[in-house]
Amino acid sequence: MSLNYVVAMLLIALGLYCLLLKRNLIKMVIGLGVMTDGIHLFLISMGYREGGIAAIVPAGMLQDNVAAGFASAAVDPIPQALVLTSIVINICIVALALSMAIWIYRHYGTLDPSEIRRLRE
């Protein structure tokens, strides 16, 4: 279980390294994706429960009055909802970043951020 957190932290650190130090826009975008995935793994691990069941209540369960037992057996559904939302947002960002990288390449002929600095002059 703690392996999840270690891997999540490694992914976040790796993504951050990639985003800040790589000299290629595409690799920076990949780094952004990896970092966000690390956060997602971290979030989803928090709701995980060993041998838990899916947090969906079948119709019969409510009548049998086992709701209390259900709450202690099911995994936490909130992180799953959050991660799902966050994945969608992340797709938007990555898609937008890649399309901007295409435009950058058309204008500058390079993807090296140290050469894309005409604004600094």
Added chain:
Amino acid sequence: MIEIPPIMAIILPLFGAFLTPIVAFVSWRFGVRRQVCGWFAVAIIVATFAIVASMIPAVLGEKILVYEFGRSPPLGINLVVDGLSLFMALMIAGIGSLVAIYSITHMQHHTRLDLYYTLLLLIITGMMGVVVTGDIFNLYVFLEITCISAYVLVAFERRWESIEAGIKYMIIGSLGTSFILLGITLTYGTAGSLNIADLMGKFAAVTSGAEPVPLVMVLIPALFVAGFCVKAAIVPFHAWLADAHPAAPSPISALLSGVVVSIGMYGILRVVYMMLGALTIGPILAVLGLVSVLVGVLMAFGQHDFKRMLAYHTISQQGYVLLGVGMGTAIGIQGALFHMLNISIIQALNFMCAGAVLYRAKTRNFDELGGLRKSMPVTAILFLVGAFSISGTPLFNAYASKSAIYAASASQPLYLAIAILADVLTMIFFLRAFRLVFLGTRPRHLLSVKEAPMRMLFPMCILAVLCIVLGVLPRLGFNIVGTAQEAVTNPSNYVGRVLGGV
């Protein structure tokens, strides 16, 4: 009066955003004028403003409006309108409608106008959502809506400059929002809730007992402060602003410098101060603010680009707000909120003036401008009002708010000295800009320049009048922010109202 639920302030611009392309298509089909979708966007934002304004009496009567979805607060998602939210929402919708009116003429020669107005409405939707939501994850989602729309709008003109600024803004901005997401993750792991009111109580319980503060309680505020400082362009995270704000179309520059940066400041107030109760972080924020004040002003030195110079002053004025916020006293927060209102008015006005010059003279380089007072007398006067306001001259609005921030930091003579020095430098730089653009001899290529069109002058005049009214009657301004400050310094009402139901 009929009670309009706060959700309408989000739904209306959201639906308006996606109706805009349809409206544009229909008007194109029937051969109506091209500006139809622009006026449609103006109507939507003005209607949003009316909805927000209709909540004023209820909130002023010491009430906090709570709108629940499904289950009651700790479980379900809810929208909360307290003094702070209402203040921010009014600012967003007010500046937003003026920007939309200004856009109609300024953007008329651009193509893809339906896309432009869709994004403008989406950015308003996102900001409205951030300020009225009572759920921390919802806040993140709306923040992302705001930011993604802002990235696209910065790159909207697709020149090399705007693309470069857009991708830079996007990389730094996404890093900031990732920090906020990680902060929310840790928050959920620590307290097991996402409701802001619920979290206030839980965090108070976590911090009060433990003597060395637990590591996670240091990490969470640090992540949130870093994330929101990126959005508010506070100094270590400011690099994107000076590129992004000048590269955007001028109405968008006005909106970004006016209200979008204030969203970051709202995040610091709402999440770090109210939710985490991390008031001890104040001195660090004050130092960051002070560094921003100084760095912003110094970087404006010797700029040749009109809008870039204004953008550096946005950084510096955000620093003043953070200085007041960092002081944490009632007068400091009141001054900070009032200054937030003032700079959104002033910077919107200044960027609109720069936009008017750009629209008529087709350049924003100081070296190619000059002598425009003869061609554009009204714009010249309006820019002068903006220049006097931003540098805190008496009888203009920022004087009162800066005085309040100075009064709050009076115990630290060094802070006071630096802030006043920066003020003097601001005055000098703005007068230099005024001299370079409007005084001197008019170069030959500017002889045919005319005054800005009426529809661009109208929102600028409203902003300038607001500058002077708030300057002559500072008490009015302090009354406006009083409820908001009350909400920040006294969050127990918020908790009681949201969780207690009533």
